[in-house]
Amino acid sequence: MSTHETNPLRLPELLAASVRAAAEEMDADRDLPAQLVRELRDSGAFRLLTPEEVGGFEAPLERVLKVYEGFARLDASVAWTVWNANWGFLAALLGEDGAARIWxxxxxxxxxxxxxxxxxxxxxxxYRLSGTWQLVSGIDRADWLVVVGVVVADGGPRLTEAGTPDVRLFALSRDQLTVQDTWNVNGMRGTGSNTVVVDSALVPDELVARFDVPARLQRPLYQGFVPALVLPGCSAVVLGVARSAIEEVVSLATTKSTITGGTPAESGRTQALVARSEAALKAARMLLLSAAADMDASGAKGAPATLEQRAALHAAMCHAAEVSREVLVTMYELGGSSSIYRDNPVERLFRDGMVALQHANHSAAFLEAVGRVRFGFDPGVPLF
Structure with a gap:
């Protein structure tokens, strides 16, 4: 295993020059450059949630979200890929043979x-696994694909002891799947989020993990609600993108001339909108990190996350998305005609941020589920 930085919070700073240098190549190739992926891998950026036994940081969720946010302030596609690649916690769910086979x-x-x-x-x-998966970010640079699958028997979903569909995680090697080039988009071009087709691929038992049983490694990070290790990453990314948009507009507003003379920075309206956006974004960030820290605290006590804690995390995610969207629209407007040019960072931040905000994790269905929990009803959303 390669060595990597011991403090994950420093990773965005350490890789900043490489990330910025790859921006144009990412847009042109619609994927991260192979060299940048190697640098990210060797630094440990893909091992934030990986157990220490196999060289990972095993970092608390709150800290991991800060790393995603830090990368997003540099480039949304890189941050998105880092988030999607951080499935090393699978080593805590699989048996020893499965973990050894992958690592x-x-x-x-x-x-x-x-x-x-x-x-x-x-x-x-x-198991023989089949399916078509869209929007698989980073697939052309990946060694393994982890997908959700429903176990079927007698013509329908097999049920668990609790009477719910038997849903599991399946790990496939790169040679077991076909990638279709479908990622023709304007924003987040560097994620290479193509379509994957799997046709009756054999997945041995050792490479299959369950959500509904305790993890093999019973340590704080893995004792809570496993999907919570994945879900909020997209929200941290959009917060980072929105933060960079504010920084870019503040810089632009001090040099750009207005038709009435002076600079936008001297306008009371600009000042108020920037101040309001900054306050709202900081508050949304604090709410998301607080919800993540609450999940971390439960894990540290050896307790599973409660339904209320999971609802609070989803509420914070949806709020972060709503605020980030408002901030991006406001900053794009304040940038004036400068915002439409591709050599202006605001243009890229806006299109990347808007694509990231389309993720299903930010949909209104989750906010409705939070409300149902508050009224004492079942959330009605899978893996909530």
């Missing part, structure tokens, strides 16, 4: 993941 003695594995469920048929050798 072993070779280069550190790079993951991609997809949340839409595929279908898995039980066989004597394990």
């Amino acid at each position: 072993g003695d070779g280069p550190e594995p790079v993951f991609a993941n997809a949340g839409q469920p595929g279908m898995a048929m039980v066989t004597e050798e394990g």
